[in-house]
Amino acid sequence: MRSGCLVEQGTHEELIGKPEEVYHSLVAAQQAAASEANKGGRPSLLRQPSNVSSSVPSHGGPRAEEQSKLVESRTEKEIERERIDAIAKAYKVPWRRIFALSKPESGFYIPALLGAAVFGSVMPF
DSSP states (O other), X not given: OBTTBOOOOSOHHHHHXXXXXXHHHXXXXXXXXXXXXXXXXXXXXXXOOOHHHHHSOGGGTHHHHHHHHHHHHHHHHHHHHHHHXXXXXXXXXXXXXXXXXXXXXXXXXXXXXXXXXXHXXXXXX
C-alpha cells in the first residue's frame, strides 16, 4: 500500500521477487532496522535467558521453567518501564502551547479566580 491505495498484490515470494517494488523495499527496510537494533543501537526486547534460571536445579521440572519465565517477564517489564520513563523525561511540553490551547477560555480566567477566592474564604466558616 502507498498513500492508502493498494499498489501491489500477490504472495510473499512473488512480491519479494520484484526488487524495485514497494513491498521489497518495505521488507528490506524492516530487515535493516532489525539488524541495526541487534547491533547495539537499541536493546533488543527479545527474550534472553536470565542468570537466575541457571541457578535453579535442573530436576525442578516445570517449576524451574516457571521461575525463569517470571524473571524474564519481570526484566521485560522493567526494560519497558525504563524506556517509557526516559521518553517522559525527554518530552517537555512548552507552556506557550498549553496557553494557546486554552485561549478560547481566557475570558473565564478572572471570574474563575474571583469565584475561587470568594469560595475559599467562605468555606472555612
